[in-house]
Amino acid sequence: MAELKYIPAGIRLHIKELVYKATNNLNEKYYLSFINIPEGLKAEKILKQNNIPFKSIPVPDDIFETCGISIVTNEYQNIAEILKNNDIEIEVFEYQNNKPIKVYGELNK
Secondary structure, eight states: OGGGGGHHHHHHHHHHHHHHHHTTOOOOSEEEEESSHHHHHHHHHHHHHTTOOOEEEEOOTTTOSSOOEEEEESOOHHHHHHHHHTTOOEEEEEEETTEEEEEEOOOOO
């Protein structure tokens, strides 16, 4: 039953992704990935509390094939520092030639 609480978050993320893509509003450069969904949700809450601009979408399949949350942003250094101070590990990817290249972090998946 505990898994059901993540279904609304997943639906929310997929709807947001569709809207971003339909409006060409997904131009950010960096994609942050988390060890699991609860860590991604916690990161969203912390970033909102710190008034940090970001978008959240399902993690792209070419970064991580199972479901998860990806924070999408133009700048990751400040976000990485804030999340590190809150004990949240991340990996950061930058798309180069339509391929994700890891530029920061290491998750123990």
